[in-house]
Amino acid sequence: MLVIMANDTVPPVEPAAEARLRHPEKAHRPDQPVRRGKPDWLRVKAPTSQEYLATRQIVRDHKLATVCEEAACPNIGECWKQRHATMMILGDTCTRACSFCNVATGKPGAVNPHEPLNVALAVQKLGLTHVVITSVDRDDLDDGGAGHFAAVIRQLRALCPETTVEVLTPDFLRKEGALELVVEARPDVFNHNLETVPRLYPEVRPGARYFHSLRLLSDVKRQDPTLFTKSGIMVGLGETKEEVAQVMDDLRSADVDFLTIGQYLQPTPKHHHVDRFVTPDEFQSYARLAKAKGFLLCSASPLTRSSYHADADFERLKAARLASLAAAG
Numbered sequence: 001m002l003v004i005m006a007n008d009t010v011p012p013v014e015p016a017a018e019a020r021l022r023h024p025e026k027a028h029r030p031d032q033p034v035r036r037g038k039p040d041w042l043r044v045k046a047p048t049s050q051e052y053l054a055t056r057q058i059v060r061d062h063k064l065a066t067v068c069e070e071a072a073c074p075n076i077g078e079c080w081k082q083r084h085a086t087m088m089i090l091g092d093t094c095t096r097a098c099s100f101c102n103v104a105t106g107k108p109g110a111v112n113p114h115e116p117l118n119v120a121l122a123v124q125k126l127g128l129t130h131v132v133i134t135s136v137d138r139d140d141l142d143d144g145g146a147g148h149f150a151a152v153i154r155q156l157r158a159l160c161p162e163t164t165v166e167v168l169t170p171d172f173l174r175k176e177g178a179l180e181l182v183v184e185a186r187p188d189v190f191n192h193n194l195e196t197v198p199r200l201y202p203e204v205r206p207g208a209r210y211f212h213s214l215r216l217l218s219d220v221k222r223q224d225p226t227l228f229t230k231s232g233i234m235v236g237l238g239e240t241k242e243e244v245a246q247v248m249d250d251l252r253s254a255d256v257d258f259l260t261i262g263q264y265l266q267p268t269p270k271h272h273h274v275d276r277f278v279t280p281d282e283f284q285s286y287a288r289l290a291k292a293k294g295f296l297l298c299s300a301s302p303l304t305r306s307s308y309h310a311d312a313d314f315e316r317l318k319a320a321r322l323a324s325l326a327a328a329g
């Protein structure tokens, strides 16, 4: 579902306890090798600012979950200092069990009907000009949670009309009509992450289907060509450069506008291992390749995540579309 990573900034949880608590399906798996000696370019400062604490308080006051915390994102100190929190709706428990993901898994509770209003009130209080809304997978719901996404978008439009809205959705696999519900609510950006190359799906994203995710992105553009589409992958999971280039081609075939690429980090020893740390130079070379393949925008760096700098990137995305239309005459 999401680009997830371990965190220098969160106190380490004892692995067995966390596996019992958050990832019951991973508790009996053998430990995966842990790559020590994180390179300098992945080191971040601990979150200590007053603004960080104020953001946390607003999130708590509105009883919201954020992917920033649930995924133990390394960028939380920087993002929350600027009040940029990414809301995770539909609860904090996911029905899938992706091997890279730190979000808790299990049987989710009932959907909170007050969540759309709580999200909008928090966004208003945070003063966000652009907000990213994501969710856990809800395979237990008839519409996969699509109607709730639409309700959140509508509530944001009503309460925060100046705020642009980006959704980062699950794949709505086997949920007929779900995608339409979200598209009809007209977010500004529709994001769905492929996460990795197709060869690694069985071990990284076993509950998902690569070509279904690709089709989803293509369907968004077909249903509403005015929406910006976006997708992301993690690297360092064992993929080759040729495979990444093929994913780029596949995404361009689906007419995806914006690609994000970031380093995968292993949340606990029960999660997928890190195959390698990709260097900043290699990320730059991926970004150049993506531009050459026709993406309007590509953000590629070790700490890039789906929602990292999403507000500034949205402005760049709009400018890139205008430039591209002008160039086409």
Ligand code: SF4
Residues within 6 Å of the ligand: 067, 068, 069, 073, 074, 075, 076, 077, 079, 080, 084, 085, 086, 305, 306, 307, 308, 309
């Ligand atoms: S990069 Fe995204 S998930 Fe990470 S802290 Fe920033 S807003 Fe949250």
